[in-house]
Amino acid sequence: MKIRFLNGPNLNLLGSREPGIYGAATLADIEAAVRREASELKVEVDFRQSNIEGEIVTWIQDSKGVFDVIVLNAAAYTHTSVAIRDAIAAVKIPTIEIHLSNTSAREEFRHHSLVAPVCIGVISGFGVNSYILGLRAAVTVKAS
Numbered sequence: 001m002k003i004r005f006l007n008g009p010n011l012n013l014l015g016s017r018e019p020g021i022y023g024a025a026t027l028a029d030i031e032a033a034v035r036r037e038a039s040e041l042k043v044e045v046d047f048r049q050s051n052i053e054g055e056i057v058t059w060i061q062d063s064k065g066v067f068d069v070i071v072l073n074a075a076a077y078t079h080t081s082v083a084i085r086d087a088i089a090a091v092k093i094p095t096i097e098i099h100l101s102n103t104s105a106r107e108e109f110r111h112h113s114l115v116a117p118v119c120i121g122v123i124s125g126f127g128v129n130s131y132i133l134g135l136r137a138a139v140t141v142k143a144s
Helices: 027-041 053-062 073-079 082-091 130-144
Strands: 002-007 044-048 068-073 096-100 120-124
Touching: 002 027, 002 053, 002 130, 027 044, 027 130, 053 082, 068 082, 068 130, 073 130, 096 130
Parallel strands: 002 044, 002 068, 068 096, 096 120
Antiparallel strands: none
16 A cells, blocks of 8 residues: 655744644654554555645646555645645545644634545644554555
């Protein structure tokens, strides 16, 4: 089984960006934790981050026929990107939306996700564990 993790804008700043909201872990720390868990689950993961919307769209499109599930932290693009939403709908790969923080408990503009309606589920508010839960959900979804 192959799972692609896609990370959106500003997640490259984790560890120094608003640690009260996002925690102290860097994206490299999160990737390492995901890879450890993936190894135990005997699944392959691909982990990417971009601040560029079009690059994320291309990675979603390139996932078709290669990856079984996408785990997506679209970050700010969650609330603004019709392009990412449409790419998910087009490729028809089960996609799980994840967030480190509980977006529903934050600013009003973060309460609405454009990508959630084309995802099979949303995991939000568990910090680094949102990624681990996303991985486990991906394995469960594909096993069903």
